[in-house]
Amino acid sequence: MCRQKGKFRRATTVHHLKHLRDVPELALTDSNLISLCSECHEIVHPEKHKRKKGYENMERW
Numbered sequence: 001m002c003r004q005k006g007k008f009r010r011a012t013t014v015h016h017l018k019h020l021r022d023v024p025e026l027a028l029t030d031s032n033l034i035s036l037c038s039e040c041h042e043i044v045h046p047e048k049h050k051r052k053k054g055y056e057n058m059e060r061w
């Protein structure tokens with residue numbers, strides 16, 4: 001994802017494109033895995049941000 005934005009970061013996180021709860025049989029399938037840096041990984045999990053209260057303005061940019 002960073003490369004699409006012209007940034008280069010080390011990918012530190014593996015994200016499952018399809019949620020394991022929905023398709024547990026794809027847990028170890030390469031086509032269902034994408035490596036992301038932690039920053040991009042948080043972007044694809046917006047639900048994690050909703051728990052942080054008081055930081056909405058900082059995250060808007």
Ligand SMILES: [Zn+2]
Nearest residue numbers: 001002037040
């Ligand atoms: Zn990234």
Ligand SMILES: [Zn+2]
Nearest residue numbers: 014015016041
């Ligand atoms: Zn993920």
